[in-house]
Every structure is written in C-alpha cells, then in structure tokens.
Amino acid sequence: MTAVTSRMPIAHALNLGLRHAMEADEKVTLIGQDIGQLGGVFRVTDGLQKTFGDHRVVDSPLGEAGIVGSAIGLAMAGYRPVCEIQFDGFVFPAMNQIITQLAKYRHRSEGAVTLPVVIRIPVGGGIGAIEHHSESPEAYFAHTAGLKVVSPSNPQDAYDMMRLAIRSNDPVIFLEPKRNYWLKGDVSTSTTTPADLDKAVTVRKGTDLTLVTYGALVPVAMKAADVCQEEGRNIDVIDLRSLSPIDDKAVVASVQRTGRLVVAHEASRSAGLGAELAARIQDEAFHSLISPVIRVTGYDTPYPASRLEEEWLPGLDRILDGIDRSFTY
Amino acid sequence: MNGEPISLLNAGGNFTSSPELPFETDSTDVLALYNDMLMARTVDTEAIALQRQGELGLWPSMLGQEAAQIGAAHALNPRDIVFPTYREHGVAWCRGVDPVDLLGLFRGTTLGGWNPTENNFNLYTLVIGAQTLHAVGYAMGILRDGDVGTGDPDRDRAVLVFLGDGALSEGETNEAFVWAAAQNLPVVFFCQNNQWAISAPYSVQSRVSVAQRAQGYGFKGVRVDGNDVFACLAATREALAAARAGQGPTLIEALTYRRNPHTTSDDDGRYRTLAENDAWAALDPIDRLRTYLQSTGLLNDANVEDISRRGKALAEHLRAGCRALPFPGHASPFQNTYADLPDELERQMNEHLEFVEAGE
Ligand SMILES: Cc1ncc(C[n+]2csc(CCOP(=O)(O)OP(=O)(O)O)c2C)c(N)n1
Numbered sequence: 001m002t003a004v005t006s007r008m009p010i011a012h013a014l015n016l017g018l019r020h021a022m023e024a025d026e027k028v029t030l031i032g033q034d035i036g037q038l039g040g041v042f043r044v045t046d047g048l049q050k051t052f053g054d055h056r057v058v059d060s061p062l063g064e065a066g067i068v069g070s071a072i073g074l075a076m077a078g079y080r081p082v083c084e085i086q087f088d089g090f091v092f093p094a095m096n097q098i099i100t101q102l103a104k105y106r107h108r109s110e111g112a113v114t115l116p117v118v119i120r121i122p123v124g125g126g127i128g129a130i131e132h133h134s135e136s137p138e139a140y141f142a143h144t145a146g147l148k149v150v151s152p153s154n155p156q157d158a159y160d161m162m163r164l165a166i167r168s169n170d171p172v173i174f175l176e177p178k179r180n181y182w183l184k185g186d187v188s189t190s191t192t193t194p195a196d197l198d199k200a201v202t203v204r205k206g207t208d209l210t211l212v213t214y215g216a217l218v219p220v221a222m223k224a225a226d227v228c229q230e231e232g233r234n235i236d237v238i239d240l241r242s243l244s245p246i247d248d249k250a251v252v253a254s255v256q257r258t259g260r261l262v263v264a265h266e267a268s269r270s271a272g273l274g275a276e277l278a279a280r281i282q283d284e285a286f287h288s289l290i291s292p293v294i295r296v297t298g299y300d301t302p303y304p305a306s307r308l309e310e311e312w313l314p315g316l317d318r319i320l321d322g323i324d325r326s327f328t329y
Numbered sequence: 330m331n332g333e334p335i336s337l338l339n340a341g342g343n344f345t346s347s348p349e350l351p352f353e354t355d356s357t358d359v360l361a362l363y364n365d366m367l368m369a370r371t372v373d374t375e376a377i378a379l380q381r382q383g384e385l386g387l388w389p390s391m392l393g394q395e396a397a398q399i400g401a402a403h404a405l406n407p408r409d410i411v412f413p414t415y416r417e418h419g420v421a422w423c424r425g426v427d428p429v430d431l432l433g434l435f436r437g438t439t440l441g442g443w444n445p446t447e448n449n450f451n452l453y454t455l456v457i458g459a460q461t462l463h464a465v466g467y468a469m470g471i472l473r474d475g476d477v478g479t480g481d482p483d484r485d486r487a488v489l490v491f492l493g494d495g496a497l498s499e500g501e502t503n504e505a506f507v508w509a510a511a512q513n514l515p516v517v518f519f520c521q522n523n524q525w526a527i528s529a530p531y532s533v534q535s536r537v538s539v540a541q542r543a544q545g546y547g548f549k550g551v552r553v554d555g556n557d558v559f560a561c562l563a564a565t566r567e568a569l570a571a572a573r574a575g576q577g578p579t580l581i582e583a584l585t586y587r588r589n590p591h592t593t594s595d596d597d598g599r600y601r602t603l604a605e606n607d608a609w610a611a612l613d614p615i616d617r618l619r620t621y622l623q624s625t626g627l628l629n630d631a632n633v634e635d636i637s638r639r640g641k642a643l644a645e646h647l648r649a650g651c652r653a654l655p656f657p658g659h660a661s662p663f664q665n666t667y668a669d670l671p672d673e674l675e676r677q678m679n680e681h682l683e684f685v686e687a688g689e
Contacts, residue, residue: 033526034527036528037599041527062495062496062529092456093456093500129387130387130455132455269677299663299674300666301674302662302666304440305434305440306437311659311681312662312681318684
C-alpha cells in the first residue's frame with residue numbers, strides 16, 4: 001500500500017481506516033445495525049459490505065447485547081470484531097456484556113485469552129437530535145478496568161486510531177464525535193508510526209494555561225486559544241485522545257509549565273474525566289498550581305431537549321469563561 | 330399461525346367474516362374508525378411538512394399503519410393503559426393526546442410532551458424494546474390491585490404495549506414475554522410488523538412469523554392483516570378481553586408496511602425498491618375502508634364534508650400549535666432531575682443561569 005495524502009471528513013477517514021484494517025487482516029469483521037447496504041446511519045461503513053461481503057460486514061438483528069456478546073465469542077474464535085452501536089444512548093443494553101465479560105476476560109483467563117474487540121459509538125451532542133442521540137457516556141467505560149477508551153478529534157487521528165484500535169489486543173471503546181463527522185482535514189495513509197493509541201497530543205503550544213479536552217471539543221478549544229491569543233494569553237491545548245488509560249504525564253508536564261488547568265468535556269461534571277484529571281494533577285503537580293483546576297462541562301442533568309443544547313453544552317463562551325476564572329482566581 | 334394473516338376487510342373493500350376471528354361490523358362505529366384513520370394521516374402529513382419547513386428536527390412517519398393503530402386503539406377501554414414506541418401517533422390521537430403535544434419531542438422543546446397519567450398513554454419510548462418490560466410491570470400492578478377477572482367492566486383492565494418487528498430481537502423483549510407468560514399477566518403485545526427496522530428486513534430478525542414466536546413462550550399469537558382495520562380491532566378486542574378476564578397475554582402481529590422512510594432523516598432508496606412500496610400503497614388501509622363505507626352507504630356527502638372540515642381544522646391546529654410550542658426554560662434541565670434539587674446541582678443551575686443572563 002503506497003501512502004497517499006488526501007483531504008476528507010472524519011467519517012470518510014474512519015471508513016478508510018476500517019477498509020485498510022480489513023484489507024490487512026482478514027479476521028477483521030464488522031457487526032452492527034444497518035451497517036451493510038445502508039452503510040450505517042452516518043455512512044461510516046459505506047461500501048464495505050460491497051467490497052468484503054456480508055460475512056465480514058454483518059447486519060445484526062436489533063439487539064446490542066447480541067452485537068457485543070457475539071463479538072466476544074468471535075474474538076475467542078480468533079477474529080477481530082469491530083462493533084457499531086448506532087447511537088450513544090443505545091449502548092446500554094450491551095453494558096452487561098461490556099462490563100461483566102469483555103472487560104474482564106483477559107484477567108480471568110490470566111492472559112490466556114485476549115479479546116480484541118472494538119466498539120465504535122457515535123457520541124456527543126450539538127446535532128439537534130431527539131433524546132438518547134446526544135449523550136457522552138465515556139465515564140462509564142473509563143471507570144471500568146480492562147477497557148481502553150479513545151476518541152479521535154480529527155480525520156488523521158480517526159484513520160490512525162481506528163487502525164491502532166483494531167490492532168490492539170485489549171478491547172477498545174472507540175468514541176466518534178458525531179457532530180464533527182463532516183469536519184475535513186488531511187489524511188495521510190503513511191505506514192510510519194502514528195502517535196500511540198494511548199498518548200495525548202499537544203495540539204497547540206502555550207505557556208500560560210493548560211486546556212485539556214478531547215473529541216468534538218478540540219476544535220472549540222483551539223478557537224478559545226485563538227481568542228485568548230488576541231488578549232495576550234498563551235494557551236497550551238492538549239487533545240487527550242485516550243480517556244483510559246489517561247496520558248497524565250503529558251498533562252502534568254504542561255501544568256508544571258503553565259500552573260493552570262482547565263478541563264472541558266460535554267459529559268456531566270460529577271465523577272467525570274475532569275474530576276479524574278483534577279485529582280491526578282493535585283497528586284503530581286500540586287506545587288505548580290497557581291489556581292484551582294477548573295472544569296467546564298455538561299451539567300449533572302439528563303441531556304436537555306435540543307432547543308436548549310447550545311446553552312447547555314460547554315461551548316466557546318463557557319470555555320473562555322472557565323479560562324477567565326482560572327486567570328482571575 | 331405462521332400462515333396467511335387473518336383478513337376481514339380485503340384490499341377491495343369487501344368484508345368477509347372469519348371463523349378464526351369473530352367480528353360484527355355493527356359492533357363498532359365504522360365511521361369513527363374511518364375518521365380517526367384520516368385524522369392520523371393528517372397528523373402524519375402535517376408533521377412531515379413541518380419537518381421539511383425546518384420546524385421539526387425529525388419525524389417518524391406512520392403512513393400505511395393507520396389500520397393497525399386505529400384498530401388496536403378502538404379496542405381499548407378508558408381504564409386500559411398504553412405503552413407506545415415513537416410511531417404511535419394514531420393511538421395517541423385516539424387516546425385524546427393533543428397531537429401538537431406529539432411534536433414537542435421532535436421539535437426539541439421537551440423530552441416528553443404530555444402527562445402520561447392523564448390519558449393512560451405513556452410517553453414515547455425511543456429505546457427499542459424497553460417499554461415491553463414496563464408494560465409487564467404495570468400489568469403486575471393491575472393484577473395485585475385485583476383489577477383482573479372480576480367480571481366488572483368498569484373495574485377490569487389490561488395493558489396494551491406496542492412494539493416493532495425489530496424490537497423482537499432485543500433481549501428485553503424476550504424477558505418481557507417470559508415474565509408475561511410466567512405470571513399470566515393482563516398484557517397484550519401489539520407488534521406492527523411493518524417489515525423493516527430501518528434497513529433491516531424482517532428476515533434479519535427471525536425465520537418464523539412474529540405471531541409464531543408466542544408459542545415458544547406459551548401464550549397465544551395471532552397474525553392479522555395489519556392494513557385491515559376490522560381484523561386489527563377484532564384481534565385486539567379479543568386479546569384485551571382475555572387479558573382483563575385473567576386469561577393472560579397475547580402477542581398480536583399486524584402485518585403491514587412502513588411506506589415512508591424510517592424517519593425523515595432516512596434514505597430508504599438505499600435498501601428497498603419503489604416497486605415494493607407501490608405494491609403496499611395499493612393495499613392502503615384507508616382506501617379499502619372508504620370503499621367499504623361507500624358500498625354500504627355509510628358515507629354520504631354530509632359526513633365526507635364533515636370529516637374534511639375536521640381534517641383541515643386539525644392541520645391548522647398542528648401548524649399553529651407547533652410554532653407556538655413554548656421554548657423550554659433555562660432552568661428546566663435541572664428541574665425534576667430529582668425530587669429535591671441536590672446542593673451541587675443547585676450550584677450548577679445558578680452558575681448556568683448567571684451565565685445565560687450575562688450573555689443576554
Ligand atoms: C436499543 C436501541 N437500539 C437501536 C436504536 C436505533 N433504532 C431506532 S428505530 C430502529 C429500528 C426499529 O425497528 P422496529 O422495531 O421494527 O420499529 P419501526 O421503526 O419499524 O416502527 C433502530 C435500530 C434504538 N432506538 N434503540
């Protein structure tokens with residue numbers, strides 16, 4: 001495969017990542033609702049059944065426990081299943097299989113059995129959808145030992161991280177920021193090693209404050225950093241990429257330079273990723289902190305009716321407000 | 330059971346009685362059935378138009394499923410309770426839910442839309458299959474209240490729960506069937522087999538008919554022509570009567586067809602043919618009832634005019650009502666999350682309200 005670079009949206013980069021992983025390893029098998037002829041409701045698997053056949057791109061019956069449970073069995077039989085859950089709010093019927101089985105089997109078998117299952121889930125709000133179609137369930141997964149949880153924020157990462165996730169011998173919950181499926185960027189299919197699946201990436205260098213986020217909020221954080229730049233504040237923006245394990249070294253190193261940390265995520269605040277990062281920073285960089293760690297997050301409420309989502313979601317203004325609060329502490 | 334669905338009113342509008350499913354046409358107000366089917370279609374048509382105009386984010390159309398829904402709903406007593414999916418606009422109409430209230434969920438002004446305790450019509454359930462277990466639990470309550478098998482028509486009640494053919498594959502639906510059977514509960518499962526679960530044809534879910542599956546659980550399954558309002562009414566009547574009398578659950582399969590895309594966001598050209606759709610359009614449930622009404626002389630200029638006037642008024646009510654649906658308050662996401670607002674949530678609410686005010 002010769003490397004090419006082309007411009008494409010995240011959805012196409014994911015599709016390409018799946019395609020190349022399927023070409024490279026005939027054990028890679030896709031399972032999900034409406035992923036065949038329809039290509040998935042977001043068209044991420046568009047055309048793959050046509051190329052690889054319905055044994056490798058399986059339109060499942062309408063049951064999420066079935067999708068994940070059978071993926072576990074397939075993995076035991078030597079396959080590398082990639083499951084698609086249609087929307088964030090519909091993963092819950094599969095939670096039993098994910099938490100009690102998928103996450104624990106390696107441990108229970110003392111390493112004799114690995115379950116290289118990827119579970120793709122479109123996540124997050126901002127698309128004007130009805131309920132159960134805008135949720136951010138990452139903390140449930142990050143709280144579960146044995147699962148890797150990742151989320152790409154741009155097309156290149158979407159492509160690279162998809163292939164890395166499929167190659168991973170641990171189960172991976174792969175969270176796709178659905179409102180940015182059509183966000184475009186350059187994608188190189190170069191085989192040179194991309195950043196590790198579980199490494200954070202500094203997407204903008206700064207000296208005055210560390211802003212950590214992931215997924216759909218990364219472009220918003222970049223905008224916030226632009227605005228701050230005009231005010232003479234240099235923001236270090238970190239795209240976490242992996243929510244479990246967390247690359248806290250990258251965050252600690254940054255906070256040791258800036259002395260300030262703002263964490264932004266769409267998910268509810270309590271017991272979320274922001275809380276985890278705050279705890280780790282006070283463990284590892286307590287003496288570097290000039291101000292308390294600020295969390296800019298969704299609230300501890302059900303995701304609201306869509307007419308309210310714009311004000312409910314942590315957008316540019318709320319992130320800027322969080323940054324202000326850190327500086328004016 | 331797995332064979333041809335029972336049909337009483339065929340596509341040509343002819344009524345034939347069936348020994349399998351006793352039904353007298355004078356046992357019901359046929360004109361009211363016709364009226365309600367047309368009103369359901371009006372709600373659906375207007376909602377689709379409102380979605381196209383950008384007033385709704387999404388709409389799941391029920392075009393073609395009017396007989397199934399109106400037939401089933403007309404079998405209900407006021408004290409019976411309904412657990413719907415997200416497509417039961419016709420049932421909602423018959424239960425007295427203001428159709429404007431159905432729009433709020435799809436306009437993004439609310440997560441519910443109506444008071445489920447008012448019309449014995451619960452909130453729409455978007456998570457496939459979840460409501461089947463709620464129905465079972467409610468039926469357990471009815472049983473414990475002693476409101477089954479008393480013979481008193483003002484007391485005995487039952488649960489009618491709707492589900493799609495796709496929902497049969499969810500584990501929760503299986504559990505609901507198991508519970509309903511094990512406890513002989515007063516619940517009727519009404520499955521509109523519209524043959525598609527988004528892009529998945531029924532063959533992805535099952536190798537036997539919906540009705541046949543009931544056998545494995547140990548209760549009765551009935552398969553009716555879902556475009557035949559008489560058959561849907563008769564089957565549901567019989568099943569609800571049995572449930573109220575303490576004879577346990579029934580699974581009704583109303584074989585029909587979802588003529589529109591899954592929702593306004595779907596592109597059904599990717600997975601099915603126009604020819605298939607045309608074939609089902611020719612079996613339209615409203616057309617055949619109209620033919621029947623004309624042939625029996627029940628339809629005359631006066632009531633045609635009357636229904637048309639009501640349809641126009643309903644359409645106008647929907648158009649105006651949709652735009653007038655109140656915008657949810659800034660504090661509303663925080664309200665009713667708990668019985669009492671926890672301190673932390675109150676802090677977050679105040680933070681939010683201050684932020685919103687500062688931006689205004
Ligand atoms: C648990 C769950 N998984 C997936 C979905 C996404 N989804 C919405 S409707 C639908 C198909 C439902 O088909 P069916 O039960 O036949 O009902 P119909 O839409 O045809 O009325 C799917 C897969 C969902 N709503 N809930």
